[in-house]
Amino acid sequence: MAETLAQKPEAPDRPVSRVAKELVASSGFLMARLGMAFKARALERIDAEGYEANHYSVLAILGEGARETQATIASALDLDPSRLVAVLDSLENRGLVSRQRDPQDRRRHVVSITADGKRELQRLRAIAKELEDEFFGTLAREDRDTLHRLLSELACAHDPRCAFAPTVSSKPD
Numbered sequence: 001m002a003e004t005l006a007q008k009p010e011a012p013d014r015p016v017s018r019v020a021k022e023l024v025a026s027s028g029f030l031m032a033r034l035g036m037a038f039k040a041r042a043l044e045r046i047d048a049e050g051y052e053a054n055h056y057s058v059l060a061i062l063g064e065g066a067r068e069t070q071a072t073i074a075s076a077l078d079l080d081p082s083r084l085v086a087v088l089d090s091l092e093n094r095g096l097v098s099r100q101r102d103p104q105d106r107r108r109h110v111v112s113i114t115a116d117g118k119r120e121l122q123r124l125r126a127i128a129k130e131l132e133d134e135f136f137g138t139l140a141r142e143d144r145d146t147l148h149r150l151l152s153e154l155a156c157a158h159d160p161r162c163a164f165a166p167t168v169s170s171k172p173d
Helices: 002-007 027-048 053-062 070-077 081-093 115-135 141-158
Strands: 097-102 105-113
Touching (some): 027 053, 053 105, 053 115, 070 081, 081 097
C-alpha cells in the first residue's frame, strides 16, 4: 500500500500558471505558441533519430524529383549557404544525397537525392506524420483538414516559398 501511495503524483503546492486571457484571445499568439511546441517535439524526435530538421527539409525538397542547386535549396529553406554546405556534407557522408558540378555552370553544384535518401525520406515522413497525429489528435479529421487549408492560405499569402502552382501537389508522393 505504501508503494501505491508513493506512485501517486503529489498535488501542486500552487495553482497552475496561466497565460493572460488577452494573449489566448490572439490567434497570432496561439499560432506562435503551438508552432514552438510542435517544433520542440519534432526537433527532439528528429534528433533522437540522428538527424536535424534541415536534413529532413533538404530531403523533402529533393524528394519532389528535381535536382536542385545549393543556392536554390538555401533560398527555399532561408538557410545561410555556408550552413547548407554542412548539412549537405552530413547527408552526403550518409549516402543520402549526391552533389555534382552543374554542367551549365561549373561554379555551381547540383544536388540530388539517392535511392538510400529516398528510403530515409520515407522513414522521416512517417515520423512527421506520427508527430502530427499525436499533436493534432484532439481534432476531428475534418477540423484538421480545415486547419491545414487555412494555414496553407496564410502561408501562401505571407511566404511565396509556400505557394505552389495549382497543378503541383504539396502532399508527398
